[in-house]
Amino acid sequence: MTTGRFITFEGGEGAGKSTQIAMLADALSLRGVPHVVTREPGGTPGAEALRNLLLNDAFDWSARTEALLFAAARADHVANLIRPALADGQWVLCDRFVDSSRAYQGGAGALGDEQVMTLHRIGSEGLLPDRTLLLELDADEAARRAIVRDGGGGDRIGARDAAYHARVGQRFRQMADAEPDRFVSVDAGGSADEVHARIIAALEPVLP
Ligand SMILES: Nc1ncnc2c1ncn2[C@@H]1O[C@H](COP(=O)(O)OP(=O)(O)OP(=O)(O)O)[C@@H](O)[C@H]1O
Numbered sequence: 678m679t680t681g682r683f684i685t686f687e688g689g690e691g692a693g694k695s696t697q698i699a700m701l702a703d704a705l706s707l708r709g710v711p712h713v714v715t716r717e718p719g720g721t722p723g724a725e726a727l728r729n730l731l732l733n734d735a736f737d738w739s740a741r742t743e744a745l746l747f748a749a750a751r752a753d754h755v756a757n758l759i760r761p762a763l764a765d766g767q768w769v770l771c772d773r774f775v776d777s778s779r780a781y782q783g784g785a786g787a788l789g790d791e792q793v794m795t796l797h798r799i800g801s802e803g804l805l806p807d808r809t810l811l812l813e814l815d816a817d818e819a820a821r822r823a824i825v826r827d828g829g830g831g832d833r834i835g836a837r838d839a840a841y842h843a844r845v846g847q848r849f850r851q852m853a854d855a856e857p858d859r860f861v862s863v864d865a866g867g868s869a870d871e872v873h874a875r876i877i878a879a880l881e882p883v884l885p
């Protein structure tokens with residue numbers, strides 16, 4: 678049985694996380710590595726239901742309520758999908774995880790990092806990824822990509838102002854600097870193939 682690895686993709690809107698996670702999944706398939714692809718918030722039926730509540734602009738959640746809902750969605754996802762898949766020897770590729778809560782709700786929102794991590798300990802026993810790929814892209818280029826994709830409007834959180842998103846990017850960078858053994862900062866500029874090659878190079882030490 679292979680050793681399951683828990684790999685998360687982080688970064689701001691439009692950096693290329695979903696594109697790169699699909700390309701990594703294809704590369705793992707070619708190598709015969711069993712894996713699941715999942716996303717946050719969501720990944721399980723219960724967590725997807727919470728996702729709809731979180732990203733729907735019919736609700737004006739407070740920063741605290743939002744952080745609790747993210748932690749609740751993650752708890753269901755960790756218990757019912759992520760831990761079982763890892764125990765089964767599968768790799769788990771997850772589009773965003775607790776570091777997004779730390780950056781968005783913890784850094785750029787009203788809560789601090791310590792409070793977000795406390796919720797994560799309560800909800801998910803503090804599970805952390807084996808590797809976190811932080812896709813870093815210039816804000817203007819990310820906005821251009823998002824416009825090509827969907828007009829760039831974004832969801833309830835994606836639509837927040839540029840200063841909020843700049844704080845998010847800064848927090849991601851601080852986390853990567855503080856946890857160099859877990860985070861790999863990946864230059865997300867250039868073609869999708871170029872970024873993919875950087876990701877494979879970064880994961881080579883843990884790839885079977
Ligand atoms: N290297 C690249 N060069 C040019 N365009 C790209 C590249 N990677 C992805 N794209 C395009 O940019 C857009 C945003 O990419 P993607 O949806 O993968 O980003 P994301 O990080 O998942 O965004 P979100 O946080 O909003 O989910 C898509 O239209 C995608 O096809």
Ligand SMILES: [Mg+2]
Pocket residue numbers: 694695696772
């Ligand atoms: Mg995406």
